[in-house]
Amino acid sequence: MDKSFILNKTSPRSSARRGQLLTAHGQVETPVFCPVGSQATVKTLTPEDLKSVNVNMILSNTYHLYLRPGIPVVKEMGGLHKFMNWDGVILTDSGGYQIFSLANLRKLDEGGVSFRSHIDGSTRYITPEDAVSFQQDLGSDIAMVLDECPHSEASENEVLAAMERTHQWAKRCLAAHTLKSQHLFAIVQGGLSPVLRQQSAEYLASLDFPGYALGGLSLGEPKDITFETVRHTLRFLPENKPRYLMGVGAPEDLLEGVSCGVDIFDCVLPTRVARNGAFFSRLGRLNIRNASFATQKGPVDPECNCYTCRNYSAAYLHHLFRCEEILAYRLATIHNIAFLSNLMQEVRTSIEKDCFEEFKGDFLTRYQPTNE
Amino acid sequence: MDKSFILNKTSPRSSARRGQLLTAHGQVETPVFCPVGSQATVKTLTPEDLKSVNVNMILSNTYHLYLRPGIPVVKEMGGLHKFMNWDGVILTDSGGYQIFSLANLRKLDEGGVSFRSHIDGSTRYITPEDAVSFQQDLGSDIAMVLDECPHSEASENEVLAAMERTHQWAKRCLAAHTLKSQHLFAIVQGGLSPVLRQQSAEYLASLDFPGYALGGLSLGEPKDITFETVRHTLRFLPENKPRYLMGVGAPEDLLEGVSCGVDIFDCVLPTRVARNGAFFSRLGRLNIRNASFATQKGPVDPECNCYTCRNYSAAYLHHLFRCEEILAYRLATIHNIAFLSNLMQEVRTSIEKDCFEEFKGDFLTRYQPTNE
Ligand SMILES: [Zn+2]
Ligand SMILES: [Zn+2]
16 A cells, blocks of 8 residues: 555645545545544444445544453454444544543653543553554554644643654654555644644655644634634645545535645544434534424435435434434434535535535535534 | 234144234234334334344334324324334334323323323323324324223232223223224233133123233233233133233243234333343343453354344444443344344244244253343
């Protein structure tokens, strides 16, 4: 797997790109949105459910799998693909973000990071080399370096220190990485500072990774700042390598990210809000618990052709949510993933046809974003 | 729908029967076990999931649907089949059992029963005629009369009074029932008294219902008493009408019920215990949370060929249960329903081949029942 990416086209009127990600488990058309299956399952769905909504790439999480069931178990079971019965593409996050957001009592030293498990409080210590070794054992198609993600209120000095540590760790991860069938992506940090973002992108670009992620964004900062930072950072990354914006999944943000030149997105948002009864539609999110759906004979989203919308009335979905029936969560998740899957298909087609900017404009004219 | 049942054969060495239930939504091979979908969903499963494990008849519940979403809503949505997107057979329980077990502050008068909803405490009043009208609005294939189910510690006088009221109500239900495409079944009561059971069966038989249920059993009494009562009661019911034993679903009890001459069973047990991690197997129930499954590469039940056992290791199921992932509950439910579906298929074949008694003996030699 030398080559990780084919760039087919860049939109003449924005930075939107059409490409293909090349992996050991097949090719992925980009731009792409990846649903998240942190614990080796995209919540509520089987692999067949995912395929039925045209998903062929998902994200899983080293931190979660390290704690449960443990990396050796997944390795012994034949790797993550076999463990979860998924023959599509898997990208694993290194766990950096989770260690710095979920775990407790973090302590950094030159070697790595110690922390307490958010599940049982046990003390753990992992190094950048461990993060690579774990992901090699999982056998994911794309692995991420271990990074330090500064919290959103970090001082400039803290952001600088986190960036420098991320750079050292990236270099160590690259040196430790030996699995030829797996791509190892770097993670650009640098907070919201244009200077640090440029520095981080340029340094990591010099190490020639097969792909680059933008970390430390979408953590609550204003969205115009997020995308200004994305746009700025991408100028310093090689054009022929895939770019991955971590933690972004709202429809309007996907379109903005694409227009900046992002190829890959992941986010728990579409599946998480589904379990709360929020259904994406071309008009915005619809709350199925709303009384107006109680007797609606048609589907919740008349413009959708997913399994849920083809087979169930809004009234039935409303009833299932009111009764807290487990089937509700699955049917809502199928719809939201189908919605994003269709959206990204339309994005790809519009880039091919040189009309992505019009597509984005038309979509945003109708779509009422949720402030989240 | 004049005829409700064809009796093909009765086993020469037990009372086991092989037949067909005839309904407006197709024919059901008996003996049959029906999964329960009280709230218009068999918990965690879609209609396609049910069909994939060869289920073509389910039970739903008038009491639950009356409280949520309300009978008029289901009627307006085109009836229960359309509402839940199920084109197979539906039997609806009248709600009698739920009113006497779930609801609060029951008060009986000659007209009907008042009670407080277990959901919001609102006061409700329903009559036998209401119970019929509700089920006609739901459009189920088989409806049940409203009965009074005495609690398990009721005195003989209370049991007698409940039986007599059940008889009066059965007569009123029959008079109120007008939907030709729906069969209305009576419910035999009489507690554990052989005299009352005989009296109840004979009286209801004289009213010539298209089918008969045995209510008020499997409420915690010793199992030999349960089946002694079943065996005794069935002697006083017409042979050419289907017999339905309510609330029985453990594998060993299904076999015993079949040998008594029961044709239809329903129970929440297989789906409820699935969500607790109990998987049926030919050796008894297996608890997937047990540490011994943590690294088992094979399926939880090597003798099963269901979707779950074909596609997932016991280790993966163990992991999903440990993480409380929603997919766990669905995969376990599929297995347990498949297990009972296969068991009943084997039962039917063995009756046809005159070897049901051997099949039952062989099964019970290996199967270790759970005391529940
Ligand atoms: Zn849909
Ligand atoms: Zn199975």
